[in-house]
Amino acid sequence: MDLEITVSLACEGKVTVVQACGFIDGKTAPDFQNKIIEVMQEVNTILIDMAQVGFMSSAGLRAMLVTHQQAQQAAAKVVALAGLSENIRDNMEATGFLPFFQVFDTVDTGLKELG
Amino acid sequence: MDRIDAHPTHLFQEYKLRPGKPYPFGATLVPGGINFSVFSRNAGYCSLLLYRKGEREPYAVIPFRGLFMKVCGNEPDWVDFRIGNVFTMTILDIDHEEIEYGFRMDNPALQHSEYGKPGFFRFDPGKTLMDPYAKGIGGRDEWGREPDWTDPYWHRSRIIFDDFDWEGDRPPEIPMEDLVIYEAHVRGFTRHASSGVKDFWAGTFTGMREKIPYLKELGINCIELMPIYEFDEFEHSKRDEATGKYVKMNYWGYSTVGFFAPKAGFAATGSTGDSSMVADELKTLIKELHRNGIEVMLDVVFNHTAEGNEFGPTISYRGIDNPTYYMLTSEGYYYNFSGTGNTLNCNNPIVRTMVLDALRFWASEYHIDGFRFDLGSILSRDAFGAPMANPPLLETLAFDPVLGKCKLIAEAWDAGGLYQVGSFPAYGRWAEWNGKCRDTIRRFLKGDSGMAGAMSQVIQGSPNLYAGRGPTASINFVTCHDGFTLYDMVAYNGKHNEANLENNQDGANDNNSWNCGWEGESTDPTVNALRRRQIRNAMTMLMVSQGVPMILQGDEVGSTKYGNNNTYCHDNELNWFDWSLTEKNSELLRFFRLIIAFRHAHPILRHRHHLRNRDWKNTGYADITWHGTEAWHADWNGNVLAFLLNGQYVEEGHDPDDFIYVAMNMHWDALPFEVPMLPPEYRWRMAVNTGMDAPEDIFAPGEEPLLEDQQQVLAGGRSVCILVGRKN
Numbered sequence: 001m002d003l004e005i006t007v008s009l010a011c012e013g014k015v016t017v018v019q020a021c022g023f024i025d026g027k028t029a030p031d032f033q034n035k036i037i038e039v040m041q042e043v044n045t046i047l048i049d050m051a052q053v054g055f056m057s058s059a060g061l062r063a064m065l066v067t068h069q070q071a072q073q074a075a076a077k078v079v080a081l082a083g084l085s086e087n088i089r090d091n092m093e094a095t096g097f098l099p100f101f102q103v104f105d106t107v108d109t110g111l112k113e114l115g
Numbered sequence: 116m117d118r119i120d121a122h123p124t125h126l127f128q129e130y131k132l133r134p135g136k137p138y139p140f141g142a143t144l145v146p147g148g149i150n151f152s153v154f155s156r157n158a159g160y161c162s163l164l165l166y167r168k169g170e171r172e173p174y175a176v177i178p179f180r181g182l183f184m185k186v187c188g189n190e191p192d193w194v195d196f197r198i199g200n201v202f203t204m205t206i207l208d209i210d211h212e213e214i215e216y217g218f219r220m221d222n223p224a225l226q227h228s229e230y231g232k233p234g235f236f237r238f239d240p241g242k243t244l245m246d247p248y249a250k251g252i253g254g255r256d257e258w259g260r261e262p263d264w265t266d267p268y269w270h271r272s273r274i275i276f277d278d279f280d281w282e283g284d285r286p287p288e289i290p291m292e293d294l295v296i297y298e299a300h301v302r303g304f305t306r307h308a309s310s311g312v313k314d315f316w317a318g319t320f321t322g323m324r325e326k327i328p329y330l331k332e333l334g335i336n337c338i339e340l341m342p343i344y345e346f347d348e349f350e351h352s353k354r355d356e357a358t359g360k361y362v363k364m365n366y367w368g369y370s371t372v373g374f375f376a377p378k379a380g381f382a383a384t385g386s387t388g389d390s391s392m393v394a395d396e397l398k399t400l401i402k403e404l405h406r407n408g409i410e411v412m413l414d415v416v417f418n419h420t421a422e423g424n425e426f427g428p429t430i431s432y433r434g435i436d437n438p439t440y441y442m443l444t445s446e447g448y449y450y451n452f453s454g455t456g457n458t459l460n461c462n463n464p465i466v467r468t469m470v471l472d473a474l475r476f477w478a479s480e481y482h483i484d485g486f487r488f489d490l491g492s493i494l495s496r497d498a499f500g501a502p503m504a505n506p507p508l509l510e511t512l513a514f515d516p517v518l519g520k521c522k523l524i525a526e527a528w529d530a531g532g533l534y535q536v537g538s539f540p541a542y543g544r545w546a547e548w549n550g551k552c553r554d555t556i557r558r559f560l561k562g563d564s565g566m567a568g569a570m571s572q573v574i575q576g577s578p579n580l581y582a583g584r585g586p587t588a589s590i591n592f593v594t595c596h597d598g599f600t601l602y603d604m605v606a607y608n609g610k611h612n613e614a615n616l617e618n619n620q621d622g623a624n625d626n627n628s629w630n631c632g633w634e635g636e637s638t639d640p641t642v643n644a645l646r647r648r649q650i651r652n653a654m655t656m657l658m659v660s661q662g663v664p665m666i667l668q669g670d671e672v673g674s675t676k677y678g679n680n681n682t683y684c685h686d687n688e689l690n691w692f693d694w695s696l697t698e699k700n701s702e703l704l705r706f707f708r709l710i711i712a713f714r715h716a717h718p719i720l721r722h723r724h725h726l727r728n729r730d731w732k733n734t735g736y737a738d739i740t741w742h743g744t745e746a747w748h749a750d751w752n753g754n755v756l757a758f759l760l761n762g763q764y765v766e767e768g769h770d771p772d773d774f775i776y777v778a779m780n781m782h783w784d785a786l787p788f789e790v791p792m793l794p795p796e797y798r799w800r801m802a803v804n805t806g807m808d809a810p811e812d813i814f815a816p817g818e819e820p821l822l823e824d825q826q827q828v829l830a831g832g833r834s835v836c837i838l839v840g841r842k843n
Contacts, residue, residue, distance in 0.1 A: 026210040026211070026212035026213060057387075057389055058275075058389050058391030058392050059276075059391075061392075061395070062276060065280060090383065091383075091384050091387060091392060094315075094316070094319075094321040094382070094384050094392070094396045094399070095384060095392050096280075096399030096402065
């Protein structure tokens with residue numbers, strides 16, 4: 001299954017919401033990672049809306065972590081996650097990827113916190 | 116910069132490929148693709164089979180030798196993708212997450228053995244063979260999920276990411292003498308409904324991670340995991356025809372399918388079918404254990420594989436090179452020094468390298484701190500089963516640079532009658548499970564007379580066995596997964612293994628146990644009080660002995676297996692840690708925590724070198740002295756023994772310790788022990804008295820009350836007292 005990525009601005013431009021829709025796996029993870037890093041060049045705070053992501057493989061986990069690490073290297077940049085399904089959240093927790101990220105239940109709560 | 120070898124040289128159908136690299140063996144992610152490499156000395160040809168995950172049939176079968184199309188020139192080219200005895204090629208442009216792979220091998224020129232018959236070559240071109248170096252293995256992804264038995268490929272090689280973010284994790288490298296080992300089973304630790312972990316985590320690596328605070332509070336600093344290499348829980352399983360439920364499973368897992376892959380069914384993420392997640396989950400557990408100062412040791416089974424004997428399944432090794440991987444008789448039968456059907460040919464140079472590669476992989480890729488080798492004596496046998504004076508494998512492991520800081524521990528016996536406790540080829544590195552320590556403590560504990568002399572050796576770290584090797588060569592234990600739990604050891608005279616459905620014929624008979632007057636569960640308060648005391652006595656003896664103590668998961672809360680001393684096959688409450696016992700037996704748990712804390716608090720209990728029984732520093736007291744009910748007079752033929760450790764004799768790097776006096780009265784009546792006189796200004800304090808009820812059975816370090824009578828201490832019948840002597 002493919003992955004569609006939509007980028008929009010929120011909170012008067014303070015937060016960029018990247019909505020992912022589909023699967024993040026070995027096929028789609030490179031494009032996903034490149035897109036986030038591209039967006040990161042222009043903005044400081046990215047909130048990734050994961051509510052429409054049905055599956056994330058270990059390649060997807062790595063794409064996430066690489067974007068987080070790149071954000072950390074660029075001072076004051078943040079990559080946060082919102083709307084994780086229980087399944088993806090459990091897998092991220094079990095594999096140790098979850099603690100790297102700020103995680104919000106929904107995009108709205110994320111925007112309140114980050115905006 | 117683009118690499119030249121990221122581009123194909125040949126095409127096979129639509130698949131792009133190029134000559135591979137023989138090292139490393141297995142499947143390796145390389146720029147643009149995957150390098151495959153597999154050894155076989157006797158295979159005449161080999162094919163690589165690629166599967167989409169979980170599918171029965173391969174979507175590609177690519178021979179390592181044949182007619183390929185050249186990319187440049189688009190003309191046919193006869194190629195042999197082989198270097199020496201290694202078949203190797205690189206396949207480009209495939210997504211490793213989506214595939215499983217295997218090999219198919221044959222040599223029509225060699226006589227093939229029939230199923231069930233002896234023979235040397237077991238090539239079967241109809242079988243897909245798992246890669247012996249597979250880092251991920253599918254097929255049993257979720258514990259206990261019924262496999263499709265008609266699937267022609269049971270254990271399926273997978274490729275994993277090896278880029279885990281360890282966040283600077285380093286192995287703790289805790290000195291051997293400071294270890295307190297906790298032997299645990301990943302599934303059994305949190306599978307019980309009482310564990311309190313969420314369903315998704317129950318019985319998994321993550322479930323164990325949730326319980327790290329418990330382990331830390333207990334005070335252990337090394338967890339030894341029973342087998343976590345991929346195994347098949349359905350091997351030799353048995354189903355109840357009436358209920359349809361499995362009544363026997365390969366629960367313990369002492370039967371390796373693959374030496375490089377973690378047991379997927381032990382991972383909560385196993386059900387995803389993503390072996391990288393399984394690996395990441397285990398690494399996350401290890402990282403968190405290290406953060407909490409706990410080392411991770413693996414119980415590894417290199418003595419045999421899950422392929423069994425002539426009647427066993429062809430999974431990998433026998434279909435690749437049977438006479439290389441297995442010890443065979445001159446008639447072609449499998450030697451059976453493991454008691455399970457076959458014996459890995461460990462000292463064959465190829466197999467030796469595989470074992471070394473596997474251990475290096477676990478030490479470097481998973482940050483494993485040590486290994487305990489199941490039936491380790493097999494590793495000292497040659498290809499015909501004869502014990503070797505200088506076994507190359509054991510020497511190689513002892514001197515290997517990557518394993519240079521790993522603990523190496525042998526179960527120094529095998530099922531073929533080789534018993535090497537005290538004589539395992541050590542090369543200055545190897546420690547041993549000290550089975551004689553177990554037997555001695557058990558016999559002394561139940562009051563056998565004449566055990567005081569043997570017990571004094573255990574107290575000193577068994578210098579009778581390990582002279583020149585030091586106390587750290589001795590892994591001291593009273594219980595382990597094999598045999599009774601500590602509670603059962605004081606509740607049963609004989610084994611009760613009926614649930615194993617082997618007519619109570621399996622399991623050890625030399626248990627050296629005593630039921631304290633009633634076989635099994637008892638409502639008699641006198642019997643139960645004595646059992647509680649005996650458990651405390653055993654644990655105290657273990658913790659005041661030089662060497663490395665090991666305790667069994669659940670003993671700290673009085674776990675019972677109802678007299679079953681061989682629960683290898685039970686995926687149920689017999690093996691699952693019942694967390695409600697932490698409340699029910701909280702006083703026992705408190706005792707365990709404090710006696711472990713006592714050991715950590717006293718470096719005089721943790722020598723690297725054997726005590727000399729002399730006052731070689733001229734301090735007024737020898738490093739260790741022996742006593743009976745009368746100070747300075749030990750009765751070596753009785754069931755009473757006392758000893759005094761002089762805290763001035765700690766190893767270099769420690770401040771002087773207290774005097775420690777231990778009186779062990781395994782006589783049934785209370786006895787007064789005359790206490791050795793301390794130097795002026797020193798006073799005796801009571802640290803442990805197993806004859807007392809909680810909380811006066813043990814006091815936390817620094818909170819020991821002053822002994823009223825400084826001349827003697829009354830040790831109750833079958834009780835142990837520990838006094839500490841210090842100035843304040």
